[in-house]
Amino acid sequence: MDDQRCPRCGWPVTELPTPAASVHPMARGQVSYRRCVCGSWLLESDGVVLGATAPR
Numbered sequence: 051m052d053d054q055r056c057p058r059c060g061w062p063v064t065e066l067p068t069p070a071a072s073v074h075p076m077a078r079g080q081v082s083y084r085r086c087v088c089g090s091w092l093l094e095s096d097g098v099v100l101g102a103t104a105p106r
């Protein structure tokens with residue numbers, strides 16, 4: 051399944067209007083930060099949302 055959503059507002063990550071703000075290669079794949087429409091930063095790794103920061 052590919053149904054990753056923002057843990058704070060439930061917005062589908064695939065529907066975000068903005069691309070990844072920054073991408074960091076890791077030992078296993080890569081992680082990227084994406085800004086959600088609710089203002090949170092989503093930590094994403096290979097298409098899987100690992101967590102979200104608090105909106106500022």
Ligand SMILES: [Zn+2]
Pocket residue numbers: 056057058059060061086087088089090
């Ligand atoms: Zn959100």
